[in-house]
Amino acid sequence: MTSTRPARGALISAAVALVAVLSGCSSDDGGGTAAASSATATSAPSTAPSTDPVGAGCAQLPADALAALATQPVGSALPGVPLLSTLATAVGAANLTSALDAQSGITVFAPVDAAFGAVPADQTNALLADLPRLTSVLQHHVVSGRLSPDQVVGDHTTLLGDTVTVTGSADAPVVSADQTLLGAADATVVCGNVQTANATLYLVDQVLAPQA
Known part of the structure; x- marks a missing residue:
């Protein structure tokens, strides 16, 4: 009878690796979104009207x-x-x-x-x-x-x-x-x-x- 323990162990290792990869992608996306939001906030122009006299x-x-x-x-x-x-x-x-x-x-x-x-x-x-x-x-x-x-x-x-x-x-x-x-x-x-x-x-x- 052939043992299934090595195959089962390989599957568990692969699953752990996949979770680690997905976690890394999620973390990267979050950082990118935060950076984009920060860049948008930084680059937003001021709309306050000038109160300086002109002429x-x-x-x-x-x-x-x-x-x-x-x-x-x-x-x-x-x-x-x-x-x-x-x-x-x-x-x-x-x-x-x-x-x-x-x-x-x-x-x-x-x-x-x-x-x-x-x-x-x-x-x-x-x-x-x-x-x-x-x-x-x-x-x-x-x-x-x-x-x-x-x-x-x-x-x-x-x-x-x-x-x-x-x-x-x-x-x-x-x-x-x-x-x-x-x-x-x-x-x-x-x-x-x-x-x-x-x-x-x-x-x-x-x-x-x-x-x-």
């Missing part, structure tokens, strides 16, 4: 003024911006300071003093004296959401309920002349992406006009 005119805004702006809501912050004293006066005249301060996450296209200065004095005085019209003009400069430079180009609904269309690029946004109060020149950004506690400002060199 040649930003040099006219002192660093300490920018730091102070970031701690204040926009209505209260406007008087502290050297280029926006006329806008601050207009907002105060329209009793919109508290309303702007109460907004949560807005973008303001803020005409600089030179933009108001380009409007004939009689037109400016008439605008400041006409409270309903002044309120409409100011609301047309405000849109919902804090727009980064990468988001500012496009069509945006204003607080007045109409639309302001921004063309150009993230580095050089433009509002066409037909959307301005004078209608003579495009509105370009003097300094953009300026942060207050509740708003992002784009300082523009023309006063915008609501749609007729």
